Amino acid sequence: MSPQSGISTARAQQAQGLLRGMADPATSGLAIEAGTTEAIAAKSSVAVVIGAENSGDNGWSPSFGAQDCRFVAGSFGYSLYNPADPAFDSSHDISIQRAGTILAGYTLASRPDLSRSGSSASAALPSLPDGVRVSADKQTVVILDTGVSSAIDNLIYQYDFYAHDSSAATTETHGSIVASQVLAADSEANIVMLKVAADGSGTISLAAADAALDWVAKYAQQLNIAAVNLSFGASSVVSRETVTSLSDEFETLSNLDVAVVVAAGNSGARSGVSALASDSNVICVSASDGEGTFASFSNRDADLTDLVADGMDIAYMGSVVSGTSFSAPLVAGAIAEVKSEFYASYGHELSSNEALHLLQATGDALNRTGEVAGTSASAGSGYVELDLTGALGAVYDLAALAALGIVI
Structure with missing residues (x-):
């Protein structure tokens, strides 16, 4: 993953250590819930830390063929960032399905790190009342x-x-x-x-x-x-x-x-x-x-x-x-x-x-x-x-x- 992806080098190395093999969306049954593979590939970097039911310890990592476009799998047995969730942000969050099971993640290129002081996205977080x-x-x-x-x-x-x-x-x-x-x-x-x-x-x-x-x-x-x-x-x-x-x-x-x-x-x-x-x-x-x-x-x-x-x-x-x-x-x-x-x-x-x-x-x-x-x-x-x-x-x-x- 490129340094611009928003994931630290240590995190990227740790995530890569969990991966076993690659999957092609054309043959793996993956489908994009929000947007198309072309739209995803247009992003400068995409990262998803998720997992599928029965994915096993090996996890999976589908690549869409675009430079710096990777999906990193974890070990969850349920979906993250479900599009039906009111907290799901359709402008930043991408839902992925495999064999009918919704998996999900977000484009780090378009989703700023809200934890960073001065981030342009900080205003999206609720503010403390005055005096607290x-x-x-x-x-x-x-x-x-x-x-x-x-x-x-x-x-x-x-x-x-x-x-x-x-x-x-x-x-x-x-x-x-x-x-x-x-x-x-x-x-x-x-x-x-x-x-x-x-x-x-x-x-x-x-x-x-x-x-x-x-x-x-x-x-x-x-x-x-x-x-x-x-x-x-x-x-x-x-x-x-x-x-x-x-x-x-x-x-x-x-x-x-x-x-x-x-x-x-x-x-x-x-x-x-x-x-x-x-x-x-x-x-x-x-x-x-x-x-x-x-x-x-x-x-x-x-x-x-x-x-x-x-x-x-x-x-x-x-x-x-x-x-x-x-x-x-x-x-x-x-x-x-x-x-x-x-x-x-x-x-x-x-x-x-x-x-x-x-x-x-x-x-x-x-x-x-x-x-x-x-x-x-x-x-x-x-x-x-x-x-x-x-x-x-x-x-x-x-x-x-x-x-x-x-x-x-």
Whole structure:
């Protein structure tokens, strides 16, 4: 891919590493939903990070014969940027079909990077109301989810990126439960709710999520955003780092020192996680029962899972729910909490990577069968259960911080 495509060299190399073979649209059954192959070929560069059902680990990469025109496949089991999605931008987004399954992507040549300050597309993102500011000693956690179904403490901003509305109100409770889990870890955290799903659909719009993450990047500094939580993912399970349609956004946020926390998924896989959770720039969270045992439904992978947190029998307004969806926000809230306490104690910021390492070093290690194997990360085999009390103790322990290489 050319440097003008909008994909970093590292990302391009990583994506190319996933490809196996080429497919010709004339023989593969591919059809363009918006425009023709000639119109696509006229673009200076086109990139799609997607996947087809049953595409397997090899993925596919159809080339339309135009210079710098490539389609990079990932490992999703459902469509991205569906033309029926209100968030789909027909002037920039191209939908592709193969054997009746809609795949999709966007032309990076005509779709500017919304995360870049001063971008001509920045105006397309909703602006914060005047006066919304966060003090240096307060951390913000952004939640991409179904929206707000009930009052959420410390909610400083909301927006519906699916319907382009200033209200993220919904009857779906998932997003509000996720917010309650963030606040269970850090009761003082500011909450931003970005709705990225249609009411009653049960499906997250990745086009809306894409725009929401661009918004997070734009306001990361102003809102002192410590973490963004994604309690959703692909139905497919992968066992290696995978490039997805949101990888560019994840990389941007990582460079801005915003922790991206993603739920591992609920397929019960023992050696794989949801594709979104496998990205090298996210924190993948699996679920336990809160007492050192893996939840039976939780995906996990010794190489991809970064932390394990309680996701069993979460009580919320008379209902009880379980899932990695409710483990991830505990970690997002924990990152905000340790960063806030560190700043209050020492007057300067703890980086997101340092916060993660602190949580990992102070957690309870689990072995592969989910039994408690010890009280330090070194005692286990790669799985560490969140212990926020232990992490906060380490924040105030100069020797513990020094051992982790954290500068006071």
